Amino acid sequence: MGRLRSKTIQVSTYEYVLNYLEKAAKIIDLDPNVLKILKEPRKVTMVNLPIQMDDGSFQVFTGYRVQHSIVRGPGKGGVRYHPGVNLDEVKSLAAWMTWKCAVLGIPFGGAKGGITCDPKKMSPHELERLTRRYVSDLMGVLGPEKDIPAPDVNTNEQTMAWMMDTYCMNTGQYTSSIVTGKPVVLGGSRGRHAATGNGVGLSVREAANMLGMDLSKCTVAIQGFGNVGSFSALSLVSLGAKVIAVSDVNGALRNKKGLDVEALIKYTKENNGSIVGFPGAEEFDPQKLLRCKCDILIPAALENVITAKNAGSIKAKIIGEGANGPTTPDADEILFQNGVTVIPDILCNAGGVTVSYFEWVQDRMGYFWSEEDVNHRLEEHMVRAFNDVRRVAREHQCSLRMASYVLAVKRVSDVLLMRGVYA
Numbered sequence: 571m572g573r574l575r576s577k578t579i580q581v582s583t584y585e586y587v588l589n590y591l592e593k594a595a596k597i598i599d600l601d602p603n604v605l606k607i608l609k610e611p612r613k614v615t616m617v618n619l620p621i622q623m624d625d626g627s628f629q630v631f632t633g634y635r636v637q638h639s640i641v642r643g644p645g646k647g648g649v650r651y652h653p654g655v656n657l658d659e660v661k662s663l664a665a666w667m668t669w670k671c672a673v674l675g676i677p678f679g680g681a682k683g684g685i686t687c688d689p690k691k692m693s694p695h696e697l698e699r700l701t702r703r704y705v706s707d708l709m710g711v712l713g714p715e716k717d718i719p720a721p722d723v724n725t726n727e728q729t730m731a732w733m734m735d736t737y738c739m740n741t742g743q744y745t746s747s748i749v750t751g752k753p754v755v756l757g758g759s760r761g762r763h764a765a766t767g768n769g770v771g772l773s774v775r776e777a778a779n780m781l782g783m784d785l786s787k788c789t790v791a792i793q794g795f796g797n798v799g800s801f802s803a804l805s806l807v808s809l810g811a812k813v814i815a816v817s818d819v820n821g822a823l824r825n826k827k828g829l830d831v832e833a834l835i836k837y838t839k840e841n842n843g844s845i846v847g848f849p850g851a852e853e854f855d856p857q858k859l860l861r862c863k864c865d866i867l868i869p870a871a872l873e874n875v876i877t878a879k880n881a882g883s884i885k886a887k888i889i890g891e892g893a894n895g896p897t898t899p900d901a902d903e904i905l906f907q908n909g910v911t912v913i914p915d916i917l918c919n920a921g922g923v924t925v926s927y928f929e930w931v932q933d934r935m936g937y938f939w940s941e942e943d944v945n946h947r948l949e950e951h952m953v954r955a956f957n958d959v960r961r962v963a964r965e966h967q968c969s970l971r972m973a974s975y976v977l978a979v980k981r982v983s984d985v986l987l988m989r990g991v992y993a
């Protein structure tokens with residue numbers, strides 16, 4: 571990951587998470603006692619991490635690990651390094667992981683972590699010390715059967731390698747299943763890097779089929795051209811669609827005839843991650859990306875970018891949420907009224923956690939699958955989840971987002987009631 575320079579969330583995103591949970595609870599007539607339990611994260615850990623900087627001075631960084639639910643399996647979720655990391659954000663991301671794993675039917679609960687820091691201003695050695703101290707302080711919380719971290723914004727395979735090594739040094743055992751998103755040589759899964767984008771492509775394909783749209787005649791606009799945006803673009807092109815506009819933090823590009831996505835990815839690798847200056851495309855105002863004329867819109871950068879202010883001017887028929895939480899609840903309502911099909915984040919971008927699950931399974935077996943095998947299983951999981959959500963949407967006459975929440979909350983609460991509340 572690593573290139574997201576997102577703005578800090580100003581609103582309480584956790585309020586948004588609760589809003590959908592409460593609506594889903596009403597639809598399934600959820601026991602109010604169970605709702606009370608699901609509204610609160612199960613465990614919140616905060617650590618203050620004193621780190622010696624390269625100049626010899628010490629700085630204290632605040633880190634979090636939130637386990638929203640471990641009812642359906644061990645906690646699962648990434649660790650984000652960003653100056654804007656705060657408890658509200660980590661709680662929201664942890665709850666989304668609970669619902670995402672439940673929608674996909676994978677045996678994990680939901681967790682998330684973060685450290686408030688500016689990794690762009692830190693050296694690799696400082697980041698290594700910070701990562702190792704974070705894991706050391708959380709030894710009682712993390713574990714392959716307890717809570718399994720992964721990369722998120724500004725953390726990557728190297729961060730996961732340090733996390734795994736620190737955990738193994740502390741336990742004296744080789745336990746590659748403690749983290750996912752590792753380098754393949756350390757027990758990472760083939761296909762993990764492209765998994766979220768491939769999952770976005772597959773869920774858009776299913777939505778297009780549902781609406782009777784021919785993908786080979788569809789145009790696509792993508793906000794964000796990092797891991798999720800670029801692999802979503804590649805996947806959609808391989809499915810026959812034409813990517814006509816993309817933006818990143820530096821600018822926006824368009825070409826009505828279709829952008830050469832492979833060439834653009836190569837260009838960004840050679841230009842410090844930026845799309846600006848790519849030949850064969852015209853630059854335009856990035857503010858207009860979300861409103862541009864296209865059939866499919868993929869927000870793949872930031873939270874809370876589709877709001878009540880701009881939702882009414884969106885022209886796309888399908889929105890595939892590559893990012894977590896790109897649409898505010900009031901915007902979601904407007905899009906639903908306007909007949910726009912939104913594939914919600916907890917379904918659309920779940921390809922990443924699905925292949926993380928495959929990685930955990932492979933590590934525990936000590937036997938590793940081919941990339942074709944991983945991609946085939948990913949497709950099976952994404953299509954099954956899409957069909958489950960579609961069935962619930964039909965049954966309750968609601969949006970795919972509401973249906974995803976209904977499905978997830980039902981799956982989590984059924985297991986919770988079956989296990990009973992240990993009080």
Ligand code: NAD
Pocket residue numbers: 571572573574575576577722723724766793794795796797798799817818819820856870871872873892893894919920922923
């Ligand atoms: P990344 O850092 O690789 O890429 C982010 C992209 O967004 C970059 O191209 C950046 O330039 C762009 N961007 C930043 N600010 C922007 C702005 N104001 N306007 C337009 N573009 C802007 O991050 P990523 O891994 O692709 O993650 C993107 C989103 O997807 C995040 O919300 C993340 O939580 C979510 N997500 C990622 C994964 C995964 O496996 N990588 C899985 C699920 C969800």
